[in-house]
Amino acid sequence: MSDDTRSLAEGPRTAIRPFTLDDAEEFTARVRESAALHRPWLFPPATPEKYTAYAGALIEDPTKAGFLVCERDAADGAGAIAGFININNIVAGAFRCGALGYGAFAHAAGRGLMGEGLELVLDHAFGPLALHRLEANVQPDNAGSIGLVRRAGFRLEGFSPDFLYIDGAWRDHERWAITADMR
Ligand SMILES: CC(C)(COP(=O)(O)OP(=O)(O)OC[C@H]1O[C@@H](n2cnc3c(N)ncnc32)[C@H](O)[C@@H]1OP(=O)(O)O)[C@@H](O)C(=O)NCCC(=O)NCCS
Secondary structure: OOHHHOOOEEOOOEEEEEOOHHHHHHHHHHHHHOHHHHOOOOOOOOOHHHHHHHHHHHHHOOOOEEEEEEEOOOOOOOOOEEEEEEEEEEEOOOOOEEEEEEEEOHHHOOOOHHHHHHHHHHHHHHOOOOOOEEEEEEOOOOHHHHHHHHHOOOEEEEEEEEEEEEOOEEEEEEEEEEEHHHO
């Protein structure tokens, strides 16, 4: 196994590892299967061409860090991809903050795998990445996303009207966040 596909951290049922360009086929097939789960909240790349640009930025851009949440004992034994959790807009200096984006894949949703994967990402972000704060900006009707971050110990900091441009319009968002000292 190359360094690129080695786990960064492991929990009882999941492991997190970086995105690689070789994951295009599996990732985009799972995205296409998951449209009903993701929309209208999330629009990840559904073709290998779009994946290459998306994963390339996560791999190379120092303001981003992307993690594939893999199921350790998946039927194929190869660590099938259950979902992904990305840290975007990483700012260093006195802020040391990043903004989360995430999605489960349909076959893995609702099984607690993303909750475990998020714990691993938080450990990695506040450990090796030395971040101080992670935020999750969520549309108020997105119960699954709010459930995930609430369960992980994020606190609701506020509400921002017209905060992010998603699916053709500026959308209101709840501002959830966690700091390293809350772990
Ligand atoms: C958000 C998302 C990744 C959660 O994935 P998941 O597979 O349901 O997560 P898990 O099964 O690990 O559940 C994690 C926690 O969230 C809670 N949760 C999940 N869905 C929930 C819902 N609809 N309402 C309330 N809580 C919910 C679970 O109960 C669990 O907490 P628990 O351990 O106390 O029971 C998934 O719903 C998804 O991909 N949504 C569409 C994409 C999206 O909205 N991305 C984020 C945009 S801000």
